[in-house]
Amino acid sequence: GESVGLHLPTLSVQEGDNSIINCAYSNSASDYFIWYKQESGKGPQFIIDIRSNMDKRQGQRVTVLLNKTVKHLSLQIAATQPGDSAVYFCAESGANSKLTFGKGITLSVRP
């Protein structure tokens, strides 16, 4: 079946370094991709999104890259801060606004 997955379950980075979180998706019909951040005890929080007609989108300290050729999505966080520690999910959306989530990766920021 169609799935969205993440390459690594955990990522540990030094405070101030850049973080890169990768995600592979398998549904070539997906046309909308989102990164969510989930802190302990809270619901997923929108970070940034990108549509399939783009290959890069930048926000505040975050950049999402989309490579449709290899069905790969990445989230780059610049100057990672302790407040960035959380679980990050990629999600893809296709027909009927259905979101398919990856299983999540934990980002841990070392002081």
Added chain:
Amino acid sequence: EAQVTQNPRYLITVTGKKLTVTCSQNMNHEYMSWYRQDPGLGLRQIYYSMNVEVTDKGDVPEGYKVSRKEKRNFPLILESPSPNQTSLYFCASSFPWDTQYFGPGTRLTVL
């Protein structure tokens, strides 16, 4: 403040005792959805609704019911809860094919 609210936030119940988890959004979103989140399985969609009186099954609908009588509300009903429905539940809403915003979650334990 734009938000998705869920009630209750925490619930402990016994097998077979019917329960309802409410979800409400104040953003005039057409699309609403329920997810469950389990360790190692990520977020999985239970049911979704494209608009009032329009609902459809997600990936894991067994044992759940929903209704959408009003645009702002999308309750999740467990007619006869079982222990395998112990989970963390999230409601989300959005405009069609747009970013989904999540509620704070309902932690359900079925004994």
